[in-house]
Amino acid sequence: MTPTSTEELKNFFELSAPKPLHEIDYTKLRYAIYARKSTTGDERQERSIPDQIRDCQEKVVQVHGLKVIGDPITEKCSAKEPDIRPKFRQIIDDIKAGRIDGIISWHPDRLSRNMKEAGEIIDLLDKGILRDLRFATSSFENSPTGKMLLGISFVLSKQYSEHLGESVTRGNTNKTHDGKFFGRMKHGYTVNSQGQLFPDGNNFALIQRAFEMRLSGESQQTISEYLNQSSYFVHKNTNIGDKENRRYEYVHQPYKWDKDSVSKLLKDPVYAGVLKYGDALCNLEEYYDFTPAISVDEFFKINKITDFNSAKLTSSITANKKREVTKANLLRQIVFCGYCDKPFSSGLTSKVLAADKETGKKTLYYNYKCETLGCSFRGKSVRAKQVVNFALDILDKYLFTTEDNYRHYAADARQHAIEQTKVLRSELMSITRNMGEAEKELNETKDLIRGNPDMARHYDLDEIMATKDRLVAKHKELSEQIQTVKEAVLTYEQYLELFSSLSSKLRSTHDISLIDQVLRKFFSNFTVKQSGSGKQQRCEIDYKLKEPWAGFLQTENFVLGRG
Numbered sequence: 001m002t003p004t005s006t007e008e009l010k011n012f013f014e015l016s017a018p019k020p021l022h023e024i025d026y027t028k029l030r031y032a033i034y035a036r037k038s039t040t041g042d043e044r045q046e047r048s049i050p051d052q053i054r055d056c057q058e059k060v061v062q063v064h065g066l067k068v069i070g071d072p073i074t075e076k077c078s079a080k081e082p083d084i085r086p087k088f089r090q091i092i093d094d095i096k097a098g099r100i101d102g103i104i105s106w107h108p109d110r111l112s113r114n115m116k117e118a119g120e121i122i123d124l125l126d127k128g129i130l131r132d133l134r135f136a137t138s139s140f141e142n143s144p145t146g147k148m149l150l151g152i153s154f155v156l157s158k159q160y161s162e163h164l165g166e167s168v169t170r171g172n173t174n175k176t177h178d179g180k181f182f183g184r185m186k187h188g189y190t191v192n193s194q195g196q197l198f199p200d201g202n203n204f205a206l207i208q209r210a211f212e213m214r215l216s217g218e219s220q221q222t223i224s225e226y227l228n229q230s231s232y233f234v235h236k237n238t239n240i241g242d243k244e245n246r247r248y249e250y251v252h253q254p255y256k257w258d259k260d261s262v263s264k265l266l267k268d269p270v271y272a273g274v275l276k277y278g279d280a281l282c283n284l285e286e287y288y289d290f291t292p293a294i295s296v297d298e299f300f301k302i303n304k305i306t307d308f309n310s311a312k313l314t315s316s317i318t319a320n321k322k323r324e325v326t327k328a329n330l331l332r333q334i335v336f337c338g339y340c341d342k343p344f345s346s347g348l349t350s351k352v353l354a355a356d357k358e359t360g361k362k363t364l365y366y367n368y369k370c371e372t373l374g375c376s377f378r379g380k381s382v383r384a385k386q387v388v389n390f391a392l393d394i395l396d397k398y399l400f401t402t403e404d405n406y407r408h409y410a411a412d413a414r415q416h417a418i419e420q421t422k423v424l425r426s427e428l429m430s431i432t433r434n435m436g437e438a439e440k441e442l443n444e445t446k447d448l449i450r451g452n453p454d455m456a457r458h459y460d461l462d463e464i465m466a467t468k469d470r471l472v473a474k475h476k477e478l479s480e481q482i483q484t485v486k487e488a489v490l491t492y493e494q495y496l497e498l499f500s501s502l503s504s505k506l507r508s509t510h511d512i513s514l515i516d517q518v519l520r521k522f523f524s525n526f527t528v529k530q531s532g533s534g535k536q537q538r539c540e541i542d543y544k545l546k547e548p549w550a551g552f553l554q555t556e557n558f559v560l561g562r563g
Contacts, residue, residue, distance in 0.1 A: 027065050029101035029131055032091055033057070033072040036110045048441035049074050050448050052106035055136035060104050066134070069100060071454070082116035092120065095130050102132035108150060122150065181275060185234060187265055188293055193477070197270070197284070199291050206232050207265070211294045214266055214302050224257040232257070272299035287513075330384055330516050331526070335368045338529035338540070340375035344368035344382070368528070382528050382539060390541045391519050391526070395503040399559040400552050405499075406492050408548045413489045420485050428478045431471055438468040522549055 035052040053072045061068055075087045083089070088111070094100040105111055112118040124130035125142060133140045133150070140150060180195030188207030189197040209230075210223050218226075234255040265271075271293040275282040284290035294302075333343050346368055369381040400409075442464050449461075490498065506515050524544040531540055545553060552558050 024131065026102075026132060027067065029067065030069045030099070031061075031066050031102045031104050031132075031134070032070065032094070032100050033061075033068055033104045034074075034088065034091060034110065035072055035106060036075045036077065036085075036088075038076070038078045048437065048444065049076075050441060050444035052110065052136070053448075054444075055106055056104045056134075059136045060134045064134070066102075066104070068104070076460075078113070080113045082114045088117070092124075095124060102130065102134065104134045105136075107135055107137045125150075181270075186270065187234070188271075193473070196288050197290060203232060203234075204291075204293065206230055207271070208293050210262065210265065211271065211298065211302065215298060220259045220262040220266070224259055224262045227257040227262075266302055269299065272296050330366060330512055331387060331519060334520070334523070334525045335382075335384075335387055336525055336527045337370040337372065337375060337377050338527045338542070339377040340370065340372045341527075342370070342372045342375070344528070345371050346384070377530070380530070382530070386539050387526055387528065387541060388515060388519070390539075391523060391543070392503045392506055394543065395506075395522065396561050398553060399499065399561040400549060400557075401496055401499050401559050402557060403492070404557055405548075405552060406495050408552070409495060410489060410492075412548060417485050417488060421482055424478055424482045424485065428475065428482070431475045431478060435468065435471045435475060438464065438471055442468060522546060 033053060033056050035049045035056070037049050037052075053074075056072070060066065073087050073091060075085050077085050091100065091103065095103075103111065111121060121130065121133075125133070132142060181191055181197055185191070186197055188200055188204040190200045191197060206227060210227060213223050213226065214220075232255055233253055269276055270284070272295065273284050273290060273292040275284050285292075330346070332346050335344050335346075336342065337344055346366070366384040367381040368384060368387070370377045370379070372378055442461070445461065445464060502518070506518060509515065522545060524546045526544075527542040529540045530537055532538055544550070
C-alpha cells in the first residue's frame with residue numbers, strides 16, 4: 001500500500017532503515033574466516049595458519065555461535081603491499097556483492113599491513129556493507145571509537161612492516177658488502193653456509209655455454225630451448241626416505257627456462273664476479289676464490305652498460321681483480337676530511353706506471369676522497385696506504401704489552417665474551433622456540449589434512465619441513481659460536497706474542513680484510529689534512545684511539561717501541 005500521509009511516509013522509512021548495531025542478530029550474519037602467514041620472512045614470528053584457524057573457531061565462532069560460510073580462507077603472502085593477495089581480494093568482492101557479511105581473523109594485521117587495503121576495510125564498515133569484524137586476539141566494536149582503534153592498529157602494523165623492511169634491507173645490503181649471497185639459489189652455482197658461491201658441476205658448464213651462445217648471436221629463445229633440452233636441474237630442499245627415516249637433502253630437480261629467465265641470467269653481473277643487491281655492489285674475488293662464468297669483456301659485449309645506468313657498477317666490474325689487490329671496505333667511514341669533518345668516500349683509481357707502458361698494465365690504488373659540497377678539499381684525494389702506514393707506525397711506537405695492559409684486555413675480553421654469549425644464547429633460545437613452533441605447525445598441519453584431505457591444497461608440507469630443517473642447522477651453528485666465544489680470550493703469553501709483533505705482521509700480510517679488522521680494534525677514526533704543494537705536499541694525520549688503548553696512552557701505561 002502506498003503511503004498517503006506524512007506520518008505513514010515517516011513510518012515507512014523507519015521500518016526500511018538499517019537496524020541499529022545493538023539490534024542486529026549476529027548469529028544470522030554470514031562470516032568468512034581469513035588466515036594469513038607471510039612467506040617472505042617479514043612475519044615469521046606470527047602464529048601458524050592452523051593455530052590462527054583454531055583460535056578463530058574456538059575463541060570467536062564457538063563462543064558467539066557465529067555462522068561461517070565455506071572453508072577457512074588461507075594465504076601465504078605478505079600484506080605489506082596492496083593488491084597482491086587474490087584470496088583477500090575475493091573476500092572484499094564477496095562482501096560488496098552481499099555474499100559475506102563479516103570477517104573473522106586472528107589479528108587486524110592479518111587483514112592488512114598497508115593503508116590502501118586498511119582504508120578499504122574501514123570504508124566498507126562506514127558504509128554498512130561490511131557488517132562486522134571479529135578477532136581472536138582482540139575485541140572490535142563497530143562504532144566511531146572502534147573504527148578509530150582499528151585504524152590505529154592498521155597504522156601500527158604498517159609502521160612495523162616498514163621498519164622491519166628497512167632492517168631487512170639494511171641487513172641484506174651489509175651482507176652484500178661482505179660478499180655474502182643471501183638468496184636461495186643462483187643458476188650454475190651452489191651456495192654454502194657462509195653465502196659463498198661455487199661452481200655446480202654440469203650446471204655451471206651449461207650456464208657458461210648459454211653465455212657463449214649469446215656471444216655468438218643466438219636468440220634468448222634458442223638459449224632457453226637449449227637449456228631445457230640439456231638436462232638442466234636446480235637444487236631443492238626435499239625430504240628423502242620413508243616416514244620413520246625421513247631426512248632432508250638438496251637434490252636436483254628439472255627447471256623450465258623461458259626468454260625472461262634467460263634475459264635475467266644474461267644481465268646478472270654476478271657471473272662476471274660482481275654481486276649486486278639494490279645499490280650495494282661487491283667484488284666477490286676480493287673475499288674468496290670465486291669462479292666467474294664469463295670474463296668482464298664478455299659481459300660488456302653481451303650487455304650495454306647503459307642498460308644499467310650505473311658508473312658504480314662499471315668501476316666495480318673493471319676493478320674485478322684477485323682479492324690480494326685491495327678491499328673496498330678498508331677503514332671505510334672512519335677516515336675524515338680535516339676541513340669539513342665529513343667522512344671521505346672510498347674507491348679505486350688505476351694508473352699505468354712508467355715501467356708498464358709497453359704492456360699497458362694498470363696498477364690500482366685505493367684512495368679516500370672528499371665529496372662534500374663547499375669544502376675547500378672537495379675533489380682531492382689521499383692514498384689509503386698513507387693512512388695505514390701512519391696507523392702501523394703508531395702501533396710500532398706504543399706497545400701495549402705490560403701486565404696491566406693484559407689485565408685490562410682480559411677483563412674487557414671476558415666481559416665482551418659474556419655479553420656476546422648472552423646475545424647468542426638469546427638468539428639460540430629464539431631459534432629453539434621457533435623450532436618448537438615449526439614442529440607444532442608441522443604436526444597440526446598434518447592432523448588438519450588428515451581430518452580434512454581437501455585442505456591439503458592450502459598447505460605446503462615440504463616448505464614447512466624445509467623451514468624446520470633450516471632452524472635445526474642455525475641452532476647447531478649458534479651452539480658452535482657460543483663454544484668458540486668461550487675459548488676466545490688469549491693467555492698472557494699469547495697476548496704478549498701477538499702484540500709484540502702486531503705491526504710487523506700487518507705490514508707483511510696481503511690480507512686487506514685482516515688489516516681493516518685489526519686497525520678498527522684500536523682506532524676510532526682518523527682526520528686527514530694536507531700541507532704544502534707539489535713535491536712538498538704531505539699529509540697531516542690526526543687519530544683517536546679506542547678504549548682501553550686511549551687510556552693507556554694518556555697514563556703512559558705502555559712499552560715504548562721504535563718510531
